[in-house]
Amino acid sequence: MSKTTSIILILCIILVFTYISPLHAYACPLCFDASDDPIGLGAITGAQAFYSTLSSNRIETIKQDIINRYGHYSPQQWGENVDGVRTRIDTEDKIIALTFDACGQGGFSNGYDKQLIDFLIKHQIPATLFISGRWIGSNPSIFKELAQNPIFDIANHGYRHSPLSINGRSAYGIKGTTSIGEVVDEILLNEQKILNITGKKPRYFRSGTAFYDEVAVKIANELGYEVINYNVLGDAGATFTREQVRQATLSATSGSIILFHMNRPETDIADGIIDAIPELIKRGFRFVKLEEYHQKLAPRKPTVDNYFLHTVARGDSLWAIATRFGTTVQKIQNMNQLKTTVLNVGQRLQVPVKDPSLLVAPVEVNHRIARGDSLWRISNMYGANLNSIYQRNNLNQHSILQVGQRVIVPIEAIHVVSSGDTLWHISIRYGVSLQQIYQRNNLSPQSIIRIGQRIIVPPNPISW
Structure with missing residues (x-):
């Protein structure tokens, strides 16, 4: 060994042990040892090589590193759409990503919807399957069979199917992880289980209940995962009827990510999906796995307030409009991307609706569906005719509303x-x-x- 080579090796060792964190050290391609490759993944390097050979010691090393770097963080967000969560594919292509959760909470939750999966296989409809460690434990042979089928991608649904929290938040009565260490375990222990069977590290993670705090999402990102939720709720936690599943599925648009369950064969999920898929195909949609559009995964679009369109009249000013309708000049400028306060007669402005009683009928309001909304509630909120809302939006009393969906509310004089x-x-x-x-x-x-x-x-x- 030459003197120069020896110096370089010494420097590498110093860097690894005194400067680079354990997580980054293991991700160094130069430090990958083929002897740590028991399942024959020598073709991959760097972080992939490290993660493909997880051991309990390495998980503990990563855990301590993450704790050291995130221990001072205090989460400010909790829910399905916190910072860092991807909920859609940013594309105009007529594609839809079907995703299916297998939860494994015991009882019905350990089931396997063979009718649904057989339909996808028969018609070669690709999908991404989010599988929990508990479900794998109850269905090991089925999991192995699914993992070997090229139309499916296996994704990580958590070891215990817990909401992902660094301080014990709960969702839908399910207690979340209680610490940074438990967050790491929830992700990596299931990764280890999947690796042992498939030889491949998952790329995507969705927590049990799809709830997170933003710090837990950052940690998942550190561990090499994109956190995926949805913008179409396909079966509402396996509670929808066949017709509701069909309608929810048909509400998908270009780039939608739909969340379904594949572990509840006693429900109508399979029938609703089987009813809807041919119609979506007739509309020109095709189905993709998330990895096909990985670079275009995106967070939920910024929320736009409920608003109406105001036509500028002679004498109008932003201040007068804002005062009249109980909003602010800044909000109107932001909504309309105005760089000046100068208005032109006949110009149309989006004006946020703060107080429906200030609206001047007749007017149409563009209303964003929030959690708990119903068309009946919306009609009462605006003093609008329910049948007019149905007619204007081509809806009826059985229509399923999605959070974030826009509904036009015609307010009559x-x-x-x-x-x-x-x-x-x-x-x-x-x-x-x-x-x-x-x-x-x-x-x-x-x-x-x-x-x-x-x-x-x-x-x-x-x-x-």
């Missing part, structure tokens, strides 16, 4: 006829067409209106 009024005068006053008034009130050009009669004036439908 009531005009009380006074002396001298005609339907033409009313249409001019409110800026709507005579035909709209005829249709909404079941009238015709020959209809006679009387003083005191109440005329419903619908808003002009807007192309949002």
Whole structure:
């Protein structure tokens, strides 16, 4: 060995043991020892090589390193859409990613929906399967068979199927991990179980219940995972009926990630999916595994307030509009990407709705569905006609709403006829067409209106 080579080796050793953290040291390609490759993964290097040969000692080393670096963090977020979680594919391509959870909480949760999986295999519909360590323990031979099928990618659903928290938060009555060490265990112990059977480290992680704090998400990222949730809830925790599953599935758009369960054969999930898939194919969609669009995985789009469109009139200013509708100039500027306060007559502005009572009917509101919303609740919130909401959005009383979905709410004006009024005068006053008034009130050009009669004036439908 030359003197130069010896010096380089000594320097490498010093760097590894005195500067680089244990996690990064193991990820160094120069430090990979083929003797640590019992399952024949010598073709991969770096972090992949390290993670493909997890042992209990190495898990403890990683755990201590993560604790040292994240122990001072205090989480500020808790939920399904915290910072770092990917919920969609940012593309206009007509693709949909089907993802299926296998939870393994005991009882029905340990099941296997053979009808569903057989359908996917028969029609060669690719999917990403999020499998927990508990489910693998109950179904080892089935898991091995699924892992060997090239239309499926295996993803990590946690060792114990716990919500991922560094301080013991719970979700849906399921207690989360209670410390940074437990977060690492929840991820890596299941990774180890999957590695032992498949020889491949998963790339994606979803926690039990899909709840996280943002620190736990950072830790998952450190361990080499993208954290994946969804933007279409396919079966609502295996509670949807067949028709609800079908409707939820058909609500998918380009780049949707749908969450289903593959461990509940006693439910209608399989039938609902089997009903919906052919229709989506007819619409031109194809199905992909997450890895095919890995570079385009994205967080949920920034939430836009409920808003309406205001047409700038002579004398309007941002301050006057903001004051009139109970919002701020800054919010209006942000929503409309305005770099100046100068407005033009006829310009249309998105104005956030803070107080529905300040709206001037007739007007349409673009409402974002929040958790707990129903169309009945929305109609009451805005004083809108429920049937008009159904008709405007092509919905009915059985329609399933998704969090984040946009619903157009037509808020109608009531005009009380006074002396001298005609339907033409009313249409001019409110800026709507005579035909709209005829249709909404079941009238015709020959209809006679009387003083005191109440005329419903619908808003002009807007192309949002």
